[in-house]
Amino acid sequence: MSAQLPERILIVDDEPDIAVILKLHLGDSGYSTDWAGDGDTAWNMLNGNSYALALVDVRMPGMSGIDLLKRVEEAGLETAVIIMTAHGSEDLAVECIKSGAFDYFTKPFSLDDLLQRLERALSIRRTMREKKKLEQEKEDFFFMLSHDLKNPITAVVGSIDIIREGRLGPVNQEQKEYLESAIDSCSEIVSMIDNMLDLRRFESGMMPISLRPCEPADIIASAVKNFIRAIEHDGISLTLDVAEEMPVIAVDRFVMGRVLTNLLANAVKFTPEGGAIEVSCRCVDNGGANGVRIPVYVQPSAGIACRTCFVKLSVKDSGNGIPTEDLGRVFDRYIQSANATIREKGGAGLGLAFCRQAVNSFNGTIWAESPPEGGSEFIILLPCYPPDRIRCPDCMGGTAV
Ligand SMILES: Nc1ncnc2c1ncn2[C@@H]1O[C@H](COP(=O)(O)OP(=O)(O)O)[C@@H](O)[C@H]1O
Numbered sequence: 001m002s003a004q005l006p007e008r009i010l011i012v013d014d015e016p017d018i019a020v021i022l023k024l025h026l027g028d029s030g031y032s033t034d035w036a037g038d039g040d041t042a043w044n045m046l047n048g049n050s051y052a053l054a055l056v057d058v059r060m061p062g063m064s065g066i067d068l069l070k071r072v073e074e075a076g077l078e079t080a081v082i083i084m085t086a087h088g089s090e091d092l093a094v095e096c097i098k099s100g101a102f103d104y105f106t107k108p109f110s111l112d113d114l115l116q117r118l119e120r121a122l123s124i125r126r127t128m129r130e131k132k133k134l135e136q137e138k139e140d141f142f143f144m145l146s147h148d149l150k151n152p153i154t155a156v157v158g159s160i161d162i163i164r165e166g167r168l169g170p171v172n173q174e175q176k177e178y179l180e181s182a183i184d185s186c187s188e189i190v191s192m193i194d195n196m197l198d199l200r201r202f203e204s205g206m207m208p209i210s211l212r213p214c215e216p217a218d219i220i221a222s223a224v225k226n227f228i229r230a231i232e233h234d235g236i237s238l239t240l241d242v243a244e245e246m247p248v249i250a251v252d253r254f255v256m257g258r259v260l261t262n263l264l265a266n267a268v269k270f271t272p273e274g275g276a277i278e279v280s281c282r283c284v285d286n287g288g289a290n291g292v293r294i295p296v297y298v299q300p301s302a303g304i305a306c307r308t309c310f311v312k313l314s315v316k317d318s319g320n321g322i323p324t325e326d327l328g329r330v331f332d333r334y335i336q337s338a339n340a341t342i343r344e345k346g347g348a349g350l351g352l353a354f355c356r357q358a359v360n361s362f363n364g365t366i367w368a369e370s371p372p373e374g375g376s377e378f379i380i381l382l383p384c385y386p387p388d389r390i391r392c393p394d395c396m397g398g399t400a401v
């Protein structure tokens with residue numbers, strides 16, 4: 001038994017003789033017990049949530065043991081329920097287990113057996129409570145991240161920006177560069193927090209995604225805009241190759257913008273001074289002359305095969321590239337490839353995991369390639385909108401367009 005708070009047990013049985021025997025035995029084994037002679041009395045006693053375990057007889061006048069068990073479950077009480085049935089009522093006992101009972105035993109019972117089952121149920125309950133507590137702590141941590149940490153950083157960025165713009169007095173070029181570097185570092189932290197929170201939202205199915213027809217060129221232009229300063233600072237050339245007359249894509253504009261921001265941030269991070277980044281976007285078809293080849297290490301999203309028209313978006317750089325064995329792994333959480341200088345580059349390994357979840361939620365597919373001539377290329381394939389006429393139930397997921 002736990003050495004902390006005494007775990008109280010409620011015996012629920014309309015037969016006083018059995019209740020007395022149980023009380024005596026459990027008392028001898030160091031347990032603190034109370035007795036309720038019917039279901040209603042038991043429910044009133046249990047409602048305060050102060051019992052670790054209830055030993056409940058199934059057949060009682062008034063509220064039955066099963067009804068009591070169901071009430072405990074519905075109310076989300078943490079009391080573990082062990083059901084006592086008469087010999088030959090095993091089917092009933094199985095029904096109780098299905099309704100949430102921890103265990104059952106049949107009368108007459110051996111004391112050793114009863115104590116063993118009781119200790120096991122209490123131990124499971126302790127583990128479950130511990131898990132719940134950890135979940136709650138995790139929840140609190142994420143809440144802290146999103147509010148208590150992110151908001152002050154955003155305020156810091158705003159203040160630095162005011163100084164940088166010279167609104168509080170003249171700022172020389174060197175000071176300006178230091179302030180810009182401070183802003184970039186803060187933005188990186190905010191972006192890591194956003195990636196972490198959104199990954200969690202995706203995984204718990206709580207990510208608000210609103211698919212709307214969007215022009216790919218618009219999303220690219222607004223994402224690229226935010227990198228002009230960093231690119232100029234590092235002497236990196238940026239080429240935009242966006243086809244005219246592009247079909248629209250059905251994406252969440254804000255989330256898609258963040259996908260591109262992550263890819264561009266990586267490209268800038270892993271491209272040395274004087275290198276080159278190329279962003280391209282064109283329409284491709286599935287298997288046609290303008291076809292697209294998805295590498296074998298990529299798991300295309302459900303339904304991609306039945307589409308015929310895609311927008312292919314690519315962010316290519318002339319950096320270190322990604323070792324072949326890591327191409328399929330870099331989209332996993334916390335995976336940072338072994339490319340040289342990674343330690344100095346920082347990061348948390350969450351950006352690409354977020355990108356994959358986001359692109360999947362648009363019914364698209366994302367993957368990385370590292371061509372033999374060097375550098376990395378991140379490719380996103382998104383179905384054109386309106387969807388192809390051959391409608392496949394797999395690819396019609398997502399919120400209404
Ligand atoms: N453009 C790139 N060039 C080389 N390696 C890259 C590139 N983009 C991503 N990677 C590799 O993938 C890993 C995961 O990227 P990401 O999920 O964005 O995390 P982070 O940027 O926080 O490291 C990076 O640490 C790096 O090893």
Ligand SMILES: [Mg+2]
Pocket residue numbers: 262265266347350351352
């Ligand atoms: Mg990144």
